[in-house]
Amino acid sequence: MSERKFRILVVDDEPHNRTLLRLSLQNLGYEIVEAENALKAFEVLNRDVDLVLTDVMMPEIDGFEMVRRIRANSETSDIPVIMVTTLSKKQDRITAIEAGANDFICKPVDILELKVRVKSMIKQKEQQDEIKNFASELNHMIEDKTAQLRKAIVELDHAHKESILHLCNAAEYKDEETAAHILRMSNYSALLAHELKLDREEVELIRISSPMHDVGKIGIPDSILLKPGPLDSNEWNIMKTHPVIGAKILGRSNSKYVNMGAIIAESHHEKWDGSGYPHGLSGENIPLPGRICAIADVFDALTSKRPYKEAFSTEVALPIMQEGKGVHFDPHILGVFFDNLDKIIEIKTKYSDL
CATH class of the missing domain: 3.40.50.2300 (Response regulator)
Structure with missing residues (x-):
């Protein structure tokens, strides 16, 4: 105080x-x-x-x-x-x-x-004053990090993609995630995009861009991001700002990968029934890449260890995913997920944290 x-x-x-x-x-x-x-x-x-x-x-x-x-x-x-x-x-x-x-x-x-x-x-x-001061400091920090990141991500060649990968690694490192998480997220999302019959360029775009989904966590305090127990209402409200922070960091780039990353960052926590955040979008108003990555992200979150939980087995995670049909997830895309479950498990095994 x-x-x-x-x-x-x-x-x-x-x-x-x-x-x-x-x-x-x-x-x-x-x-x-x-x-x-x-x-x-x-x-x-x-x-x-x-x-x-x-x-x-x-x-x-x-x-x-x-x-x-x-x-x-x-x-x-x-x-x-x-x-x-x-x-x-x-x-x-x-x-x-x-x-x-x-x-x-x-x-x-x-x-x-x-x-x-x-x-x-x-x-x-x-x-109220503490929240305002935090918001002001956060905005300054985001502006500084945005300037640094935009300066680094300027080309679309191999070096450009490598820069994106390092950016994703930075965000996941802050969240105590692993490189394997980035690879799983990328491959789950690309698999779903491919099975949804998106063209080759769109599949590749989602593969490269999907790991940027949580880059906004760079702007979340470690005391909240790494808290081992449940978040209180104020902490949760701060945590829910990370999609908008991510979109702000990545937005208005000259790179199609980074622009797609901004779309995914801002929309991957929206829910099919409109109960998600940050904008409460529902159904097909949620961008398709966001709907794809929501399924990939939740499945990987369920089956991975986090500061607040141990990893769930696939047998425990899959019924939870099924319960989200038409509520959290696009029913059609979730159907594609289950239709290709053998390939999903193969990716999970290939890029295990072990």
């Missing part, structure tokens, strides 16, 4: 009310800024303020309108607001919620209630 002193803006036209709140909150360790009305409040309100405590009935601009203006300003829109009021009618509370208030405290103020509600809102603001 941060050790900085949290800053609270107290807005009330009655001096004794401001004094009561200031003394109570200072005793709890907060830094207090006072304003006698909304106009004065707007003069000092900025990103350094962690919470606003405001009265409702004030001259010129009442508390409802003040909250509306706070929410309309992009610089202050996410600052929590607690309304301190004598108003008790249901419609007044509805108006406050519609304006954007986060919570209420009734006058006369109970100090224990004040402490609990303020602490809750400060915690919410601190978490």
